[in-house]
Amino acid sequence: MRYALIWLGIIGGGYCFFSNRHLNLPLLLDKVSASTAIKLKLFNAFTVMLFGLAFSVAGLESFSANLAMKTAMFQAPIGGLQLCMLICGLMIIASQLISFVTLLKAEAKPIDLIQVVLVITLIFAACYTFAQTSLFSYWVQNHIEMFSLVVLFLVFFTFLILGTPIAIGLAIAGLFTLSLQVDFAPLFPTAGQTIFNGLDSFGFLALPFFILAGSIMNQTGLARRLIDLSMLVGRKIPGSLWQSNVVANGLFGTLSGSGIASASAIGGIITPVAREQKYDLPMTAAVNAASAPCGMLIPPSGALIVYSLLTGGSASIIALFMAGYIPGMIMAITVMLYAYFYARKKGYQAETGNVSWSESLAVFNRSLPSLFMIVIVMGGILGGLFTAIEASGVAVVYSLGLAILYRTISAKMIFNIFMETALVSGVILFLIACSGMMSWTMTFASIPDTVTQLISGFSDNKHMVLLLIVAVLLVVGVFMDMAPAMLIFTPIFLPLVVSLGVDPVHFGIVLVYALALGVVTPPVGTVLFVACSISGQSITSVIKPLLPIFALQLLGLVLITFFPILSLMLPQLFGL
Incomplete structure (x- = not known):
C-alpha cells in the first residue's frame, strides 16, 4: 500500500502537468504585458522541463543502483519500484514540450524562446561563477546555516513570484540549497530519493x-x-x-x-x-x-x-x-x-x-x-x-x-469519481513529496x-x-x-x-x-x-x-x- 501511494503521488503528479492542475501564484503573470506574460510562461515551462530532466536522471540512477535490493515482504526489486521517478520525469518533459508547441502556435515567437533559453543559461553561468568566488567559500565555510536559509527562501520566493508551479519551486529551492553542501555527482540521486521517500508514510x-x-x-x-x-x-x-x-x-x-x-x-x-x-x-x-x-x-x-x-x-x-x-x-x-x-x-x-x-x-x-x-x-x-x-x-x-x-x-460515475480523486490526490501528494525534499534540506x-x-x-x-x-x-x-x-x-x-x-x-x-x-x-x-x-x-x-x-x-x-x-x-x- 505504501508503494501504491508513492506511485499515485508521483505518477499522478506527473500526469497533472498535462492539464495544468498544479498550484501556482499567477500574481505577476496577471500584472505584466501580454508579451512579457508569454516569456514568463515559456520560462516556467523550460524550468519545469529542466526539473523533469533532473528527476528522470534521478529515477534512472536509483533504478540502476537499487535493482538488486528487495522489499522485505514481497521481495520486489526496490529499483523497479523507484522507476516511477523516471516515468514522472518523462511525463513532465512531454507535458512541457506540448506547452512549448501550444505557446508557439498561439502567441509566442521563436525569438521569445531563444531569449528565455539565453536568460536561463546566463542565470546558471552567473551561479557557477559566483560559486567559484572567495565570498561564496567564506559564506559556505563560516555561515552555512544563514547562507542556506537565504538561498532557500530567495530561490523559492523568486519562482513563486514568477508563477512557477509551487511544487517545482519547492523542489528547485531544496536542490539549490542542497548543492551548497553536496557535490554535483550525488546531487540528483539524493534529491530524487528524498522526494520518493517524502511519501513513504502509511499515514x-x-x-x-x-x-x-x-x-x-x-x-x-x-x-x-x-x-x-x-x-x-x-x-x-x-x-x-x-x-x-x-x-x-x-x-x-x-x-x-x-x-x-x-x-x-x-x-x-x-x-x-x-x-x-x-x-x-x-x-x-x-x-x-x-x-x-x-x-x-x-x-x-x-x-x-x-x-x-x-x-x-x-x-x-x-x-x-x-x-x-x-x-x-x-x-x-x-x-x-x-x-x-x-x-x-x-x-x-x-x-x-x-x-x-x-x-x-x-x-x-x-x-x-x-x-x-x-x-x-x-x-x-x-x-x-x-x-x-x-x-x-x-x-x-x-x-x-x-x-x-x-x-x-452508476459505473460511469464511479470511474469519474475515482479519476477525479486520483488527480486531486496527485496534486496534493506530489506537493508533499517535493516539500519533503525542502524540509529534509532545511533540517540538513x-x-x-x-x-x-x-x-x-x-x-x-x-x-x-x-x-x-x-x-x-x-x-x-x-x-x-x-x-x-x-x-x-x-x-x-x-x-x-x-x-x-x-x-x-x-x-x-x-x-x-x-x-x-x-x-x-x-x-x-x-x-x-x-x-x-x-x-x-x-x-x-x-x-x-x-x-x-x-x-x-x-x-x-x-x-x-x-x-x-x-x-x-x-x-x-x-x-x-
Missing part, C-alpha cells in the same frame, strides 16, 4: 481515502441531505438563509474537508434562493466564503492529517480531530453573529411559516445516514475499533454503500535551529512568539495556498514553539485556523473567488461585508491562540 493513505469519501457523498447527492437539514435549522433566525449557509458549510465540511468544495456546493444551492428572496448578494457571497473554511478544522480534515504527519506523530491525528471541533465552531459562530446583526440592521426577518413535525422529522431522517458517517468515523477511532487511517477506508466503504443502496451512483542545513535562534533573540515569551508567528502566517496566507504554506512553515516553527512549552496539538489548530483565513483573502483567495463566481458578484463588492466578518474571525484566532483550553479541552476530556 498519507488517509488523504486520498477521505477525498474519495467526500467526493462520493458530494457527487451522488448524499451531501444535499445535509443542506436540507441546515435550511431547517437556520430558518427561525433573522437572515435565516445566511445562517443556513453557515450550518451547511460546517456540516458539508465534515464530509469534504475542502473550503472550495463547500463554497461551490453550498453556494450553488443558496445563491439562487438568495436572489429569489432578494437577499443582499455581496453579503451572501461573503457569508459563503467566510464559513466555507470551517471544514478545514472540523474533522475529518486533510489539513490536520498533513500537520500530524509533519510533526512525526507528536500531535496525533485523533487528538487534532477532537481539538478542531471548538475552533471550527468558533469560526462558524463569528460568521453567524455578524450575519444576525447585519440582518437585523437591514430588516431581514426570520421565516414565518411553520414546518410540521412530520416534515421536520422527514428531513432529519433523510440526513441521518449522511450524518452517521461522521459518528462511525469519530466513534470508531475514539472507541479503538480502528485507527484514523483505517477510518478513511471505512468512510469510503460506508459512503459507497449508501450510494449503491440509494441507487444514486540546520535552518529550523537558525530560525529558532533569530526569533528567540526577538523574544523568549511564548505568547509574543506565538503572536509573531500568527502574524507571519496571516501574511503568508494572503499570498500562498494552505497546503504549501503548511508544508514549508510547520518544520520551521514547530520546534521553536515546542521548545517554549506550546502543545503541538494546540499549535496545529492555530496554524490551520490562521492559514484558513488566507483562502478568503486575495490575491490567492481561492474560496473567495469561487464564492464570487457562483454569486456573480465582483470581489470589490464582496470585500466590504467580508471585512467585519474577517475581523471577528481574527478575534476568534486570538482567543484560540492565547487560551489553549479551547483547543485542548476535548482531547483532554477523552484522554488523548
